[in-house]
Amino acid sequence: MPAGFGEVPSRSPQRPSCSSDNNPNNGDAGNFECNICFDLAQDPIVTLCGHLFCWPCLYKWLHIHSHSQECPVCKALIEEEKLVPLYGRGKNSTDPRSKSVPGVEIPNRPAGQRPETAPPPDRNAFAQHGQHGFGLMGGFGPAMTASFGNFTLSFGGLIPSFFNVQMHAFTGHPMYGNGAAPAPAPAPAPGFSYGGHHAHGAPQQRAHQHETGFSAASPLLIIGLLFLWALIWN
Amino acid sequence: MATMNNQDSNNNNNNNNRQVTAGPPMNASKQPLPTPKTVDTQSVLKRLQSELMALMMSGDSGISAFPEEDNIFCWKGTISGSKDTVFEGTEYKLSLSFPNDYPFKPPKVKFETGCFHPNVDVFGNICLDILQDKWSSAYDVRTILISIQSLLGEPNTSSPLNTQAAALWGNQEEYRKMVEKLYKPVA
Numbered sequence: 001m002p003a004g005f006g007e008v009p010s011r012s013p014q015r016p017s018c019s020s021d022n023n024p025n026n027g028d029a030g031n032f033e034c035n036i037c038f039d040l041a042q043d044p045i046v047t048l049c050g051h052l053f054c055w056p057c058l059y060k061w062l063h064i065h066s067h068s069q070e071c072p073v074c075k076a077l078i079e080e081e082k083l084v085p086l087y088g089r090g091k092n093s094t095d096p097r098s099k100s101v102p103g104v105e106i107p108n109r110p111a112g113q114r115p116e117t118a119p120p121p122d123r124n125a126f127a128q129h130g131q132h133g134f135g136l137m138g139g140f141g142p143a144m145t146a147s148f149g150n151f152t153l154s155f156g157g158l159i160p161s162f163f164n165v166q167m168h169a170f171t172g173h174p175m176y177g178n179g180a181a182p183a184p185a186p187a188p189a190p191g192f193s194y195g196g197h198h199a200h201g202a203p204q205q206r207a208h209q210h211e212t213g214f215s216a217a218s219p220l221l222i223i224g225l226l227f228l229w230a231l232i233w234n
Numbered sequence: 235m236a237t238m239n240n241q242d243s244n245n246n247n248n249n250n251n252r253q254v255t256a257g258p259p260m261n262a263s264k265q266p267l268p269t270p271k272t273v274d275t276q277s278v279l280k281r282l283q284s285e286l287m288a289l290m291m292s293g294d295s296g297i298s299a300f301p302e303e304d305n306i307f308c309w310k311g312t313i314s315g316s317k318d319t320v321f322e323g324t325e326y327k328l329s330l331s332f333p334n335d336y337p338f339k340p341p342k343v344k345f346e347t348g349c350f351h352p353n354v355d356v357f358g359n360i361c362l363d364i365l366q367d368k369w370s371s372a373y374d375v376r377t378i379l380i381s382i383q384s385l386l387g388e389p390n391t392s393s394p395l396n397t398q399a400a401a402l403w404g405n406q407e408e409y410r411k412m413v414e415k416l417y418k419p420v421a
Contacts, residue, residue: 036337036371037277038284051372061371065338072372 035073036061043109044086049076055085055109064104083110278336282306285374297379299330307332310346311379319387320410324417328358328382330375340369343378350416352389352400360385361395 034041036057043055051073053061061072062080069078283306289299299311309330315321327346333339343365345358353361364373364381394400402409 038281038288038374039277057371060338065335065371067367070370072370075370 041086044088045109046084046086047071047076047078048082048084049074052086056106058083059106060104080110085109085112087112275334278332278334279306281337282332285376288374289376292376294376294380297376297383299375299379307334309341309375311343311375313379313383313386316383316387320406320413321386324413325419327420328379330378337371337374340365340373341375341378343382347420348416348418349386350396350399350413351386352391352394352396352403353385354399355395359395361390361393 032041032044032052033039034044034054034057035051036053039054041052041054044052045055045058046052047058049071051071053072058072058078062069062078066072069080070076071078282301286299286301286306296314296316297312299309302308302310309332311328311330313326313328315324315326325347326349329344329346330341331343332341343360343362345354345360347358348356349358355361360382362381362385364370365378389400389403391400391403399409399412402412
């Protein structure tokens with residue numbers, strides 16, 4: 001085959017057009033290259049010993065060519081059910097340089113092993129307040145400390161949790177429905193824009209809840225905000 | 235052990251690669267392999283090209299390799315004897331011939347320059363486990379050449395291809411003289 005070496009120089013200039021191409025100059029990309037084909041890993045999969053491969057490459061090595069189930073890099077034993085797929089944001093579309101082999105069926109990449117969803121943080125603290133109700137100012141103390149204790153002290157994280165408590169106290173609804181929704185994340189920081197929070201595209205129903213909650217609580221909000229500022233600027 | 239290389243070359247074609255391999259395996263022959271353009275061949279090409287790039291960028295001292303004129307499946311490599319070994323100051327040419335299922339199978343590597351070494355026979359065949367049953371698809375031209383370079387200074391004298399060299403290894407002074415006497419660099 002005249003797959004000559006002559007192709008090498010002529011091919012090189014094309015490379016930059018494809019961002020997924022490996023380039024020895026680019027040290028960063030090298031961290032994501034398959035240890036078998038030396039190209040950017042396709043259907044990336046990681047062994048327990050930490051070595052990255054394309055799933056088709058590793059499959060071919062383990063099932064067709066290797067005498068033993070060894071990691072090509074470090075010879076550690078590879079157990080297929082313990083391989084970890086890497087799911088980035090890229091599309092799943094098959095790459096044109098697909099690594100299919102005539103006559104060999106490469107099965108789907110092993111799926112990730114997903115532990116159960118983490119329990120929503122701070123759930124107990126909120127539930128307690130909701131059930132017992134609390135004196136306006138008296139209730140804030142514990143809520144705030146809970147916030148400080150369990151959230152990292154980022155500003156954005158603090159505010160929503162603060163208002164969650166408020167809303168809760170005034171509407172008497174269970175927090176975020178029945179808890180099926182994945183915890184505080186979906187509330188788009190209502191504290192910063194309670195005038196125009198429709199623009200955030202939050203579901204209408206929820207938005208209404210917020211509205212009623214906030215209008216009743218506006219004096220309280222101001223106190224709360226002052227309290228926060230005092231804490232932050234201390 | 236001397237025949238291991240040749241046996242191994244036959245294994246390259248034993249399964250699943252029928253369509254790709256268009257001829258009988260050639261025993262380290264330098265004829266260009268007639269390889270139709272298939273997906274598989276493309277990925278071999280791609281890997282060899284990236285190895286070539288990396289080798290040229292790395293600037294390793296004491297080893298080098300480059301494809302033959304019009305066939306990227308056949309390379310010529312060079313290693314120089316390491317300092318403080320009996321091979322210091324000598325330089326050896328090797329040929330590397332890559333199968334169509336590289337890197338899943340190792341390339342066939344031979345000394346082109348005669349090398350008086352316990353694990354190298356008179357035809358230049360090398361007895362080195364990583365080129366046979368201990369091959370891994372994560373090895374590349376660079377690691378092969380480095381391995382052979384270190385094999386020069388640390389032979390395995392318990393299963394020699396060249397028994398005379400193995401017997402003489404214990405006497406490094408005499409061995410050095412022998413290396414110098416037999417060394418014929420190819421142009």
